[in-house]
Amino acid sequence: MPTVSTVLVDHLDDLLDAEFNRFKWHLTDGVADGFSPISKGKLEKAKQQEVVNLMISAYGPSDAGKITGRILRKMQQNNLADQLKKNLAEVKDQEDQADQADGAVSSPAKASRAPRVHQNIKADSSGRVSANVISDGQFHGPTNLTFN
Known part of the structure; x- marks a missing residue:
């Protein structure tokens, strides 16, 4: 089953090197209100997987997905942003179905989507x-x- 991390990495893999470097620049330049930027030093040589780990560590899985979509749109990568939104919704649906099948009342997946x-x-x-x-x-x- 795909996770938020794998979905984000897969979408960042679709960016060319110059586009990926621009994506990382956006993370250092004030991503959105209420979210602090990630330091340039941490991002400078980071590959896609490392960038996703930094974003999830800094913002949590749900917000990392939202921020990725916002940045992709700022970069005029609207098709990629739309596909990301769709794939993240599918991950959420699969997690919800798994929770219902397990009879789980609370899970880390649900906690990551908590306010x-x-x-x-x-x-x-x-x-x-x-x-x-x-x-x-x-x-x-x-x-x-x-x-x-």
């Missing part, structure tokens, strides 16, 4: 606190804490 809380936390000059995304009581993405 998320996004917060930017900052502190004044007495100490630096930065949390990019807080979701389900867990930190996702780079987190810096500096206390003097």
